[in-house]
Amino acid sequence: MTVVKRCAVCSRFRAYESDDRFCLACGHEGLESACACGRRFDYALHEGEGDLFCPHCGRSLRGRSSEFV
Numbered sequence: 001m002t003v004v005k006r007c008a009v010c011s012r013f014r015a016y017e018s019d020d021r022f023c024l025a026c027g028h029e030g031l032e033s034a035c036a037c038g039r040r041f042d043y044a045l046h047e048g049e050g051d052l053f054c055p056h057c058g059r060s061l062r063g064r065s066s067e068f069v
Contacts, residue, residue, distance in 0.1 A: 004041045005031040008065035013044045035059060 005016045007023035008030035014023075021029050034040050037057035044052055044061065052061045 004045045005033045
């Protein structure tokens with residue numbers, strides 16, 4: 001099953017298999033399949049460049065997760 005995941009380190013959204021753990025772009029083990037509010041990232045895969053916000057809670061989805069600062 002393909003799932004859209006976001007790398008918590010480089011912020012890139014990509015389609016991954018459900019058991020994939022490593023980012024295709026930077027190789028870090030920090031893939032997230034949903035926003036902190038629980039909204040899945042499926043909507044984000046086809047969005048253009050620039051700032052991207054969760055449509056449910058409004059959180060900015062660009063930049064590193066606070067866990068990796």
